[in-house]
Every structure is written in structure tokens, then in C-alpha cells.
Amino acid sequence: MSTLPLFPEGQAGDAAATAPDGRDAMPPEQAHGTRRMSVLQELVKAGALRTLDHALAQSLRRLDPDTPDSVLAAAALASLAVASGHAGFDPAEPQRLVDAAIDWPTPEAWAAALEASRWVARPGAGDAESAADAPLVYEHGLVYLRRYREYERRLANGLRRIGRAVPHTGAAADDADDAQLPANLAPLFAQLFPEAATSDDPQSRAAAAALRHSLLLVTGGPGTGKTTTITRMLVLLAAQALEAGAAPPRIALAAPTGRAAERMAESVRNAVQALPALGVQPALCAQLPTTGTTLHRLLGTIPDSPRFRHHADNPLPFDVVVVDEASMIDLPLMAKLVEAVPDGARLVLLGDPDQLPSVEAGDVLAGILRAAEATAPTATFPARHVHLTRGYRQSAALDLAPLAAAVREGDTTSALSLLRGGELSGVHFHEGNADPLRSHREHLLAHWASLAEASDPAEALVRASRLRILTAVREGPQGARGLNARIEDMLAGTRRGAGLASAASRYFHGRLLLVTENSYRHRLFNGDIGICLRDDSGTLMAWFPGDDPRNPRPFHPAALPAHDSAFAMTVHKAQGSEFDEVWLVLPERYNRVLSRELVYTGITRARRMLHVAGSVDVIGMALERYARRWSGLGWRLGTCT
Numbered sequence: 001m002s003t004l005p006l007f008p009e010g011q012a013g014d015a016a017a018t019a020p021d022g023r024d025a026m027p028p029e030q031a032h033g034t035r036r037m038s039v040l041q042e043l044v045k046a047g048a049l050r051t052l053d054h055a056l057a058q059s060l061r062r063l064d065p066d067t068p069d070s071v072l073a074a075a076a077l078a079s080l081a082v083a084s085g086h087a088g089f090d091p092a093e094p095q096r097l098v099d100a101a102i103d104w105p106t107p108e109a110w111a112a113a114l115e116a117s118r119w120v121a122r123p124g125a126g127d128a129e130s131a132a133d134a135p136l137v138y139e140h141g142l143v144y145l146r147r148y149r150e151y152e153r154r155l156a157n158g159l160r161r162i163g164r165a166v167p168h169t170g171a172a173a174d175d176a177d178d179a180q181l182p183a184n185l186a187p188l189f190a191q192l193f194p195e196a197a198t199s200d201d202p203q204s205r206a207a208a209a210a211l212r213h214s215l216l217l218v219t220g221g222p223g224t225g226k227t228t229t230i231t232r233m234l235v236l237l238a239a240q241a242l243e244a245g246a247a248p249p250r251i252a253l254a255a256p257t258g259r260a261a262e263r264m265a266e267s268v269r270n271a272v273q274a275l276p277a278l279g280v281q282p283a284l285c286a287q288l289p290t291t292g293t294t295l296h297r298l299l300g301t302i303p304d305s306p307r308f309r310h311h312a313d314n315p316l317p318f319d320v321v322v323v324d325e326a327s328m329i330d331l332p333l334m335a336k337l338v339e340a341v342p343d344g345a346r347l348v349l350l351g352d353p354d355q356l357p358s359v360e361a362g363d364v365l366a367g368i369l370r371a372a373e374a375t376a377p378t379a380t381f382p383a384r385h386v387h388l389t390r391g392y393r394q395s396a397a398l399d400l401a402p403l404a405a406a407v408r409e410g411d412t413t414s415a416l417s418l419l420r421g422g423e424l425s426g427v428h429f430h431e432g433n434a435d436p437l438r439s440h441r442e443h444l445l446a447h448w449a450s451l452a453e454a455s456d457p458a459e460a461l462v463r464a465s466r467l468r469i470l471t472a473v474r475e476g477p478q479g480a481r482g483l484n485a486r487i488e489d490m491l492a493g494t495r496r497g498a499g500l501a502s503a504a505s506r507y508f509h510g511r512l513l514l515v516t517e518n519s520y521r522h523r524l525f526n527g528d529i530g531i532c533l534r535d536d537s538g539t540l541m542a543w544f545p546g547d548d549p550r551n552p553r554p555f556h557p558a559a560l561p562a563h564d565s566a567f568a569m570t571v572h573k574a575q576g577s578e579f580d581e582v583w584l585v586l587p588e589r590y591n592r593v594l595s596r597e598l599v600y601t602g603i604t605r606a607r608r609m610l611h612v613a614g615s616v617d618v619i620g621m622a623l624e625r626y627a628r629r630w631s632g633l634g635w636r637l638g639t640c641t
């Protein structure tokens with residue numbers, strides 16, 4: 001059997017060398033007169049497949065013309081599933097992926113065809129590698145592209161390895177009570193967590209668990225103290241090493257995007273500054289890291305390669321790896337991260353599980369959490385999970401918590417009555433308003449025009465984060481693309497001496513940019529935001545944040561990786577960022593991407609003021625939908641069915 005060059009890693013979109021010809025051979029089912037059109041043909045006709053998905057099915061058929069139509073369709077759908085955020089495709093619920101009227105095979109017939117196919121591997125056990133010559137894997141009810149099945153398997157194995165190991169520093173992970181601290185740390189613990197003495201304080205529970213366990217999950221909404229807790233936990237680990245006469249722990253702080261890494265480092269610095277007031281010695285505080293890095297930088301990108309310098313055979317040189325915004329990490333990246341964590345090191349994942357899962361194959365954090373919930377710490381998946389619920393960042397200006405809770409729970413009645421009631425400070429509902437660019441033109445335009453007047457690029461980037469339009473969709477009248485085009489026209493009209501003609505020039509002084517692909521060469525990553533401004537010599541450059549926030553890095557606009565404008569951006573792209581004032585603009589009609597996670601993620605990006613523009617019907621439909629993803633991770637971790 002020939003091995004197919006399917007889906008070069010990280011370049012799924014480029015692999016579509018074959019354009020769909022729309023002429024699918026007559027499927028065996030049709031030859032027997034049972035259906036008029038093959039499932040694959042129906043999918044193509046419905047416009048459900050991407051070129052790449054169809055090309056995969058076509059290559060299988062070229063290699064073996066007898067491949068049943070249902071297997072070809074399953075291959076195309078497994079490919080489409082990854083692009084829709086799933087790890088694999090469930091043939092028992094195809095309408096969850098494609099909601100066109102398709103004459104689907106019965107789950108039984110589909111399963112039988114998959115089981116009999118030469119293209120489909122059926123590994124004997126969840127942790128066994130699947131045969132390299134079969135491009136698909138059918139396992140535990142899901143059809144996977146082999147590569148993604150392998151990522152899932154490697155991730156599960158890696159998590160188990162980390163969780164079972166005895167941490168380098170600290171007490172062994174055993175079944176003793178987490179709250180039982182090493183006696184010599186008790187005084188410091190009491191200083192760090194004064195509330196633990198009088199109440200059941202989940203922050204202190206998380207820190208105590210971290211002393212005993214190598215794999216810790218700390219979750220909670222914005223401002224619930226995840227970073228503060230972890231900073232205090234790191235103090236405990238540093239103190240423990242000091243007492244034992246060991247070297248200080250080597251600690252890495254990382255996040256999936258540069259922006260999130262920066263925010264995390266800033267929160268850690270703030271938390272460290274508060275430590276002396278709690279009586280912590282400055283010498284201990286000095287051992288904590290003050291900078292964060294992206295996961296890509298941590299793992300060491302190799303130019304033009306999806307592989308990293310650090311992996312199982314060249315692990316990261318750290319004893320503790322703390323990763324923020326873990327809900328944004330997709331399956332391939334999480335698998336690579338986990339494999340690069342050395343034996344005996346700790347991995348701490350922080351995140352908000354109610355946010356949107358990663359756009360790419362994911363729901364990884366949710367899968368890990370489900371497994372951690374379902375198991376005792378000594379079982380097959382020894383992870384500790386602490387969920388923080390009390391919000392500490394109560395801004396007097398913005399009373400978001402009640403609305404965020406209603407949205408998170410899908411409680412449409414409460415969410416709408418809170419929005420309409422107008423009593424939450426800082427929250428403004430523009431019911432039925434489909435065009436805030438028109439209704440609030442002056443206010444919005446004044447903000448964008450001010451970017452071009454900043455004294456330097458660093459100041460312009462700070463100003464840029466003061467206001468952002470967030471959209472659910474990219475296309476359509478309420479989509480980021482159309483709004484950006486209109487905003488650019490509006491700005492062109494305001495520029496002195498500039499007629500509309502200058503709107504045609506793509507790059508202009510004050511244009512906000514959003515990078516839409518990872519470029520390891522530029523060290524620019526999907527979601528990074530920059531601004532076009534003229535430098536001292538009058539040359540227009542694109543400025544992006546660097547390691548030092550005071551010194552953004554200039555790039556020639558023509559040399560940038562793929563990018564869009566960023567005056568308006570999708571909620572997906574805004575994950576990990578916060579803005580003083582958020583305008584969440586919802587589409588006029590229901591769209592598949594709407595879900596309660598999307599609305600939750602969108603509204604929780606606001607720091608001081610939130611505007612929601614949309615209809616009651618669309619909000620209601622969004623809150624009814626839960627962005628559940630197909631994943632075998634929970635099952636693979638040995639606990640879920």
C-alpha cells in the first residue's frame with residue numbers, strides 16, 4: 001500500500017493540490033440502485049466541504065477505485081472536523097458537522113464500511129501507535145485523520161507521564177491529604193494565604209496541591225486570582241528548595257499568544273510586588289520570573305518548520321512550566337508542549353474553561369478537566385484540578401459578573417433581563433442595533449483617529465487596546481472584514497488632504513493590523529496586533545510588541561506574514577486579550593458559529609465598558625448553543641466513556 005503525503009503538518013490548507021472536479025465516480029451503493037447520489041457528491045453539492053477535504057477523498061479513490069463512498073465521505077468529514085475544532089468525526093452524529101439535508105448512511109452501515117476498509121486503522125489499544133500506512137483511524141466511535149489521532153494519543157501518554165512522576169522539589173504525589181503541608185512551610189503558607197485560616201480557600205488549596213502533584217489545573221473566570229495563586233505557589237516552591245539546600249526551581253511562564261504571555265507576566269509582576277506586604281522575604285521574591293514567553297518561543301521554533309527544538313529527546317530546561325490561557329491551546333501544540341516537559345518537572349495549566357475552545361482541533365483543556373474530575377488522584381490520570389470562583393477584579397466601572405454568569409450557564413432569560421434592565425454599571429445594550437458604526441460613528445472614529453496621533457509606536461499600541469469592536473463572524477455586514485473596510489474608508493475621509501483615493505492604499509499611518517498566521521521567521525504569531533506608523537525618516541512601518549513593551553519591533557509592511565486590519569476583529573482572535581471598552585457586534589441572523597462560549601468570551605474581554613449590539617433573538621439562539629467538540633481525550637486518559 002502506498003503511503004499518502006496527506007496533510008503536511010501545520011499546512012493543511014496548502015495540501016490541496018488537487019482541485020475538486022465535482023465528478024465523483026458512481027459509488028458501489030448507487031450501482032446497486034439504493035441511492036441517486038453518493039454522500040460525497042451530496043456534500044460537494046451542498047458546498048459543505050473545503051477543497052482540501054474533497055481532495056483527500058479523491059486521492060483515496062484514485063489509489064483504490066473500489067473504496068466505498070461512505071469511507072470517502074468519512075475521510076472528507078474527518079478532515080473537515082479538524083478545521084471545525086474537533087479531533088475526529090463521529091459518524092453517529094454527522095448533522096452536527098454538516099447541517100445540510102444529506103441522505104446519511106446509518107451509523108451501523110458506516111461503522112461496518114469503516115471497519116472493513118484498507119484505509120482505516122483500528123489500533124488495539126488507545127495508547128498504541130496506529131499503523132502508519134492507513135490515513136484514517138476509527139477508534140472509540142470517532143474517525144480521525146491519523147495525524148490527529150496520534151497527537152491525541154501522545155498527549156494522553158504525556159499527561160499521564162507528568163502526572164505520575166514525583167516532582168523534583170516537594171513532597172511526593174501520594175494519596176495523602178493535599179492540605180497536609182510540610183511543617184517547615186506552614187508559617188510561610190499562612191503568610192501567603194491568610195484566608196485559609198478561617199475559611200475553605202480554594203486558592204490555598206490549589207497551592208497546597210501543587211506542592212504534592214506534578215500536574216495541576218487551575219481554572220476560573222477572569223480575575224479569580226489564578227495568576228496570583230500561582231505566584232504564591234511559586235514562592236512556596238522556591239522556599240522549599242531553599243530549605244532543602246537545593247538550587248532554586250527553574251520556572252517558565254508561557255501562554256499561547258504574545259499578548260497573553262505579556263498579560264500573564266504583568267499579573268505575576270503585580271502579584272510579586274504585593275508579596276513583601278505579606279511578610280515574604282525579598283530574597284524569595286527575587287527568585288520568581290518576571291517575564292513570560294509564547295509557547296512557540298518556549299519550545300523553540302525552527303524557521304519554516306512545524307517542529308520545535310524542544311521535544312521528548314531534548315526536553316525543556318525547566319522544573320516548573322506554568323501555562324496561561326490553556327483553553328486556547330490546540331491539540332497539536334498541547335501534545336508538543338507536554339512531550340517537551342522533562343521527567344519530574346511540574347506542569348501547571350491555567351485557564352477559563354468557559355471560553356471558546358481553540359479554533360483548531362481542540363477542546364483540549366475541557367477534555368483534560370473532564371478526565372481530572374472523573375478520577376481519584378491515584379488512578380490512571382493523576383491530575384489535580386482546582387476551580388476558582390470568587391472574582392477579585394471588581395471594577396467599580398464595570399459590573400460584568402452577573403451577566404457573565406448568566407451567559408456561561410446559558411440562562412437566556414436572566415441574561416436578557418440584565419442587558420435590558422440597564423442596571424449593570426458599564427454594560428450597555430443596543431437592542432436591535434445592527435450598525436454601531438453608523439449610530440456611534442463620532443465616538444468610535446475619534447478613538448481610531450487618535451491612534452495616528454500617538455507620540456510613538458509604543459504609545460499607539462497602548463491606545464489601541466483601549467477600544468475594540470469584536471464580531472462573531474468574519475463575513476457579512478456585521479463581520480470583521482466588512483467593518484474594517486468601512487472603518488478604513490471613514491478614516492481615509494478624515495485624513496487631512498486625503499480623499500477617498502487614499503483608502504485604496506492598503507497601508508496608512510494609523511492602520512491597525514492583525515497577524516493571521518504564525519511566522520516563525522518573523523516571530524509573529526496568529527493573533528498578534530500591530531500598527532502602521534511612519535518612522536522618524538517618514539517610512540511607513542508596521543510595529544508589533546516585542547519582548548520590551550517600550551520598544552515595539554518594526555517590520556516593512558510588504559514583508560509581513562498574512563494579516564488583516566484589526567479595528568474590528570472576531571472574538572476568536574481576541575481570546576487572551578482585554579480592552580478597556582468592547583463593542584460586541586452580533587450578526588443580524590443566526591449563524592452556526594454563535595454559541596454561549598463565544599458570547600462569554602466576547603463580553604469578558606471588556607475591562608471597563610461593554611457594549612452589546614444585537615437582537616434578542618440572536619442572543620437567545622447563541623446562548624442555547626454549546627460549542628461541544630468531538631474528542632477522545634477523556635476516554636484516552638482512562639476515565640471517561
Ligand SMILES: Nc1ncnc2c1ncn2[C@@H]1O[C@H](COP(=O)(O)OP(=O)(O)OP(=O)(O)O)[C@@H](O)[C@H]1O
Nearest residue numbers: 203220221222223224225226227228229267392393
Ligand atoms: N486572595 C486575594 N485577595 C485579594 N485580592 C486578590 C486575591 N487574589 C487575587 N486578587 C486580585 O485580583 C486581581 C486578579 O487576580 P489575577 O490576575 O491573579 O486573576 P486571574 O484569574 O489570573 O485573571 P485573568 O483571568 O484575567 O488572567 C488582582 O488585582 C489580584 O491582586
